[in-house]
Amino acid sequence: MRRHAIRPRAWLRRAALLVLLLAAWLWPWLARAAAGPAGPxxxxxxxxxxxxxxxxxxxxxxxxxxxxxxxxxxxxxxxxxxxxxxxxxxxxxxxxxxxxxxxxxxxxxxxxxxxxxxxxxxxxxxxxxxxxxxxxxxxxxxxxxxxxxxxxxxGTGGTGTAAAGATAGRRLLPVARLSVTQTLDHNPDHGVVRLHAGDALVRTVTTFAPQTQAMMIVPPHAASPRGVRMFRADARLSDQAQGDQAQAAPEPGGTRIDTLTYVFERPGTYTLPAVTVDWVDPATRRPTSSEAPAVKVEVAAARNAGALAPGGPSAGALPGAGGLPWRTLLWGAVALLGVALLALLWRRLRPRLARLRQRRAERRRARAGGAEARLAATLRACRAGDAAAASQALGDWTRAAHGTTPAAWAEAAGDAALADAVTGLQRHLYGAVPVPSAWDGNPLAQALGRHARPAPQRRRHAAPALPPLNP
Structure with missing residues (x-):
């Protein structure tokens, strides 16, 4: 009697265990069915x-x-x-x-x-x-x-140097190992650049910061020795390494190019100081700098310095001035006056020219971003077979011209071929199963040509002349 009483209980325990295992196996499907269709x-x-x-x-x-x-x-x-x-x-x-x-x-x-x-x-x-x-x-x-x-x-990691640089009023230093190179427009002769008085030397300094945007690179420190005038052009920024810099640093980063022009007015021997760029070492978390080496320059006398009349001082020499020609002084005064006038005129016209360039750039951007330009970019991408560029340009055009998405615009157009072409493009790009064949954009270009062609302008026909009242 005891054996018959125990067997039903063991069977019930086994059945309950099977039910629990089956429920655990079906739980993901039941939860997904209860939650409804999947979303983004x-x-x-x-x-x-x-x-x-x-x-x-x-x-x-x-x-x-x-x-x-x-x-x-x-x-x-x-x-x-x-x-x-x-x-x-x-x-x-x-x-x-x-x-x-x-x-x-x-x-x-x-x-x-x-x-x-x-x-x-x-x-x-x-x-x-x-x-x-x-x-x-x-x-x-x-x-x-x-x-x-x-x-x-x-956080600064305990050093506080990077944050101190920002709070002290200085520009924020990038945390990246910067590399600095330089080129000169005159080739050095045995490590020395040889010029004449009045010549100019152009020094191009290129700074590359890996994994950092170019806007974060601080301007380099550059100085000129006494008797040398230095002019700094606007820096050129790029967020992709180019040329030799791209080969030296295959990883992406930012590039800053500074152009420095030195004008030597007097003969002598000069040393252009090294150009330094500050940054924070990501390994030690301390500020450091990279530099382009100093440049030694020897400046000889001007090429026309000894061009005096034969037989003694020039006939136009200024009395009491050691034979200095008065024509030279006159032309020098005229040149200085002209430079001063040009500087004053440039100072007054520079804001206006800047505003004019800004307006012109805004008009160019507006024309480039217009609906016609975006449609033309879509057609070019379709003919070239570039699916990614065609999808981006088509989305921009439909939003600008119709205020909707490509799929909604194709459905509203009522053209089955257009809708199939748009759907085929999206399935080629974002489909769960990648398409091995190349994308053919000609059907989409033809469908766009049927629906996106601007309406022709009607010409106004001149009204026929009235017949004479008294023939």
């Missing part, structure tokens, strides 16, 4: 160990994932963080695909550049990004993601 996802990754240094540029990767594929590229907004500089470099987005809980997602990643100007904890704003993607039935769907709470801790 956003991730934020800070590409540096915290705390970071003041002045150190940090990459912040923002990845947006959407089910199936994107119908248009999302617009990444600017991020404003008090006490820090946050920029979005003009670089192409990185596309990816992955599967999450059995759902295929397409991803787009952009990287922000974050540089703190002081110590403390910085929080990224909870910006909202709208997303247009394809549903399970292929129809367009609208969604949005909000950046999660992300905190970046910034």
């Amino acid at each position: 996802i956003v991730r934020v990754d800070v590409g540096a160990h915290q705390p970071v240094l003041v002045g150190q540029q940090v990459g912040i990767d923002v990845t947006i994932l959407a089910p199936n594929y994107f119908l248009s590229a999302p617009e990444f907004p600017p991020l404003a963080v008090p006490g820090a500089v946050v920029t979005l470099p003009d670089a192409r987005a990185v596309n990816s695909t992955e599967t999450i809980d059995g759902v295929a997602y397409a991803g787009i990643r952009k990287t922000y550049a974050f540089t703190a100007e002081q110590d403390g904890d910085f929080r990224l704003p909870a910006a909202t990004i709208r997303v247009t993607y394809a549903g399970d039935d292929g129809a367009p769907r609208e969604g949005s993601v909000t950046l999660p709470l992300t905190t970046i801790r910034v």
Whole structure:
């Protein structure tokens, strides 16, 4: 009797264990079915160990994932963080695909550049990004993601030198190992540049900062010896290494090019001081500097200094001046007066010229950013077979000309061929299964030509002349 009473209880325990295992196995599917269809996802990754240094540029990767594929590229907004500089470099987005809980997602990643100007904890704003993607039935769907709470801790690591440089009124130093090179427009002869009085020497100093934007590089320290005038041109900034600098530093970074012109008025031997650039060593976290070496210059007398009339002093020499020609003094006074007038005129006209150049640049940007220019860029990308450029240009054109996305505009146009071409472009770029063949943009270009061609202007026909009243 006891054995018959124990067996049903053991069977019940085994059945309960099987039910629990089956429920655990089905739980992900049941949870996903209860939650409804999958939606877009956003991730934020800070590409540096915290705390970071003041002045150190940090990459912040923002990845947006959407089910199936994107119908248009999302617009990444600017991020404003008090006490820090946050920029979005003009670089192409990185596309990816992955599967999450059995759902295929397409991803787009952009990287922000974050540089703190002081110590403390910085929080990224909870910006909202709208997303247009394809549903399970292929129809367009609208969604949005909000950046999660992300905190970046910034500290000086105990030295306090980087922060002190910022708070003392000086410009913030970049935290990167800078390299400085220089070139001269005159080739040195055995380490010495040989010139004549009145000549000029152009010194070009190039500074490269790895993993740092060019705007963060401080201007170099340059001086001129007594008796030498120095003129500094506006610096040229670039966020991509070029030329020899690109071969020396394959990693991305910023380049600053400063042009210094030295004018030597008197003969003699001069030494142009070394040009130094300040930065903070990321390893030791202490300020240091890089430099371009000093330049030695020997200046001889002017080429026409001894061109006097034969037989003695010039007939036009000024009495009591040791034979100094009065014509030289006269022309020198006229030249100085002319330079003073030109300087005064330039000082008055420079603000007006700057405003005129700014207006002209704004008009050029407006023309380049107009709807016609964006449509022309779309057609060029289609004919070239560049799917990424065509998608970006098509999205810009539809937003500027119609205020909507490419998929919504194609659907409203009522052209099946146009809708198929737009969908094919997005599936080629953002589809979960990559397409091995090259993209053919001719169908999309032809469809755009049918719907985006501007309406021809009607010519006004002159009214026929009235017949004479009294024939």
